[in-house]
Amino acid sequence: xxxxxxxxxxxxxxxxxxxxxxxxxxxxxVLDRKNQTIEHKQFKDIINYFDEDDVxxxxxxxxxxxxxxxxxxxxxxRIEVFLLRELNEExxxxxxxxxxxxxxxxxxxxxxxxxxxxxxxxxxxxxxxxRTLRFLYDGSYTEFxxxxxxxxETPLPKYIQREVKPEDEERYQTIYAxxxxxxxAPTAGLHFSKHLLKRLEIKGVKFADVTLHVGLGxxxxxxxxxLSKHKMDSEEAIIEEKAVNIINTGIKEKRxxxxxxxxxxxxxxxxxxxxxxxxxxxxWTNKFIFPPYDFSIANCxxxxxxxxxxxxxxxxxAFAGHDFLKRAYDEAVKEGYKFYSYGDAMLII
Numbered sequence: 001x002x003x004x005x006x007x008x009x010x011x012x013x014x015x016x017x018x019x020x021x022x023x024x025x026x027x028x029x030v031l032d033r034k035n036q037t038i039e040h041k042q043f044k045d046i047i048n049y050f051d052e053d054d055v056x057x058x059x060x061x062x063x064x065x066x067x068x069x070x071x072x073x074x075x076x077x078r079i080e081v082f083l084l085r086e087l088n089e090e091x092x093x094x095x096x097x098x099x100x101x102x103x104x105x106x107x108x109x110x111x112x113x114x115x116x117x118x119x120x121x122x123x124x125x126x127x128x129x130x131r132t133l134r135f136l137y138d139g140s141y142t143e144f145x146x147x148x149x150x151x152x153e154t155p156l157p158k159y160i161q162r163e164v165k166p167e168d169e170e171r172y173q174t175i176y177a178x179x180x181x182x183x184x185a186p187t188a189g190l191h192f193s194k195h196l197l198k199r200l201e202i203k204g205v206k207f208a209d210v211t212l213h214v215g216l217g218x219x220x221x222x223x224x225x226x227l228s229k230h231k232m233d234s235e236e237a238i239i240e241e242k243a244v245n246i247i248n249t250g251i252k253e254k255r256x257x258x259x260x261x262x263x264x265x266x267x268x269x270x271x272x273x274x275x276x277x278x279x280x281x282x283x284w285t286n287k288f289i290f291p292p293y294d295f296s297i298a299n300c301x302x303x304x305x306x307x308x309x310x311x312x313x314x315x316x317x318a319f320a321g322h323d324f325l326k327r328a329y330d331e332a333v334k335e336g337y338k339f340y341s342y343g344d345a346m347l348i349i
Contacts, residue, residue: 023196031192031347033348159340173185307340
């Protein structure tokens with residue numbers, strides 16, 4: 001399929017600026033692939049689609065406050081620094097994006113915080129906006145990371161035009177987040193409340209935690225019509241033995257095995273055995289899933305509504321079926337569903 005197959009008209013007012021008042025009371029569209037039917041529910045109704053010993057695969061990555069604002073030496077120009085990934089703990093080297101990039105050159109120093117106690121030196125250009133920074137800080141590594149957290153801001157997506165609110169720190173994070181390393185939330189998981197998770201647990205649903213540290217590469221635009229020529233950025237993924245056993249048991253017993261989000265799906269599809277079961281994994285994946293694609297592990301998926309021409313939309317299209325998903329998206333626009341990170345949810349069975 002081509003890039004143009006994934007274009008559609010998305011009214012700007014359907015991009016969600018804020019989350020629903022309560023996590024599990026966002027809207028839920030249920031797609032039944034076998035019967036080609038569409039239902040409209042609330043997210044908390046999802047419990048009615050799962051039985052004892054069904055499996056939900058959760059991405060337990062944790063978003064860190066990756067957006068910093070500093071000032072350039074001498075001129076004092078305000079510079080946004082978006083932390084992408086740590087390259088070297090001992091030397092405190094980071095891959096970052098800077099904005100405006102034209103003002104930032106190798107050798108420049110940036111000062112952060114009112115007291116300028118955190119300083120970074122630009123040591124390399126990586127892309128047009130990308131830089132490598134070396135942070136200069138006298139304290140211990142733990143103190144350094146705490147300083148980043150204090151100075152950092154919740155990295156809401158750029159489409160959200162409003163100022164970051166105090167409640168974003170909690171709402172732009174799943175309630176089961178454990179392992180820090182993502183610069184964007186695995187947003188399908190944002191709909192789960194503690195109460196809903198407990199109800200699912202009481203019903204006997206099994207939870208398998210995997211980790212995929214979401215990077216900005218997930219959201220990079222596809223700029224080639226031939227999808228086979230698009231290259232995904234690599235993201236770190238970890239799948240441990242406990243999760244493997246839970247998931248493979250679900251597959252063996254022909255249970256509903258549900259990937260919560262495109263990130264969980266990318267992680268598990270990056271480590272499939274020759275027998276169609278899941279293997280342990282600890283490494284990096286640049287898996288790009290688009291139609292046609294045969295999924296090996298999950299037979300069910302929870303996801304948000306995605307933007308036109310996005311790699312996330314392409315993966316969901318491969319899972320739901322392109323024509324069926326197009327019909328569902330047409331209905332979502334007509335019915336005023338909210339799209340993107342703080343938007344509504346879809347269950348595909």
